[in-house]
Amino acid sequence: MPFTLPKLAYEYTALEPFIDSQTMQIHHTKHHQTYVDKLNEAIAKHPELANNKVEELLADNLKIIPDDIKTAVRNHGGGHLNHSFFWELLAKDKPISDNLKKIIEKQFESFDKFKEEFSNAALTRFGSGWVWLVLTKDKKLKIYSTANQDSPLMQGDKPLLGLDVWEHSYYIKWTSNRKGYVENWWNVVNWEQVEKSYNSK
Ligand SMILES: [Fe+2]
Known part of the structure; x- marks a missing residue:
């Protein structure tokens, strides 16, 4: 079979208490x-x-x-x-570099505004889907959500950061409290990985 489940680079417990x-x-x-x-x-x-x-x-x-x-x-x-x-994209203690922070601030005014816009997209995604920070074909950073399992790659955008907002990603711990899940997830964003994607071809 051509496709296989990738192994995780960390234990299932590694993201506790933010993701159980x-x-x-x-x-x-x-x-x-x-x-x-x-x-x-x-x-x-x-x-x-x-x-x-x-x-x-x-x-x-x-x-x-x-x-x-x-x-x-x-x-x-x-x-x-x-x-x-x-x-x-999940890890503890992988903070954002000054370089990437400046790039985000340039597009979104401030890092807090970027987080607010991203979180808001996560909370207002109706039904199942994902929220993304992408690099568009004309090299702009953009936040948007997609339904179901649609990927930004389908329309030629490069995903840099993605958050799964399907209920299966948070319901055991948070039940209907998607906000709690999103707020905690910010603690385990692997910003090194985001920057790696940003710098990749
Ligand atoms: Fe999922």
């Missing part, structure tokens, strides 16, 4: 695994696609994907890509 280990374990071994399995099921129907990276499958609004598996690849390919990206 039970949520991490279920989110990784159940939810993410299901996206991987269902993506593989879809691709098995078109083995000519098996050597593509998931980014290539989703590019240009899934241009290369045949109609009969388009929805499955959009949902499960997106789920696999987004979660693989999300795990790498």
Whole structure:
């Protein structure tokens, strides 16, 4: 099978108390695994696609994907890509550098305003989805949310920071309190990883 569940670089307990280990374990071994399995099921129907990276499958609004598996690849390919990206963005004690902070401040007036706008997008996303900080094709930083498992890569934007706001990412600990989840998540943003993405081609 072409796609596999990536191993995490840390223990499920590593993000406590901000993100609880039970949520991490279920989110990784159940939810993410299901996206991987269902993506593989879809691709098995078109083995000519098996050597593509998931980014290539989703590019240009899934241009290369045949109609009969388009929805499955959009949902499960997106789920696999987004979660693989999300795990790498979580760490304790990876504060933002002065350099990246200045870049964000230039676009959003202040770092606090950036956080406020991002959090607000997370709290107002109706239903399941993600919130993103992206670098657009014309090199602007932008915050927006997507529904379900849609990735900014589908429209050619480069994700730098992403937050999963599906209920499965917080309901065990926070039940309906998405605000508590978002506020705590800020403590485990791996800003080194964000900067790495910003500087990547
Ligand atoms: Fe998730």
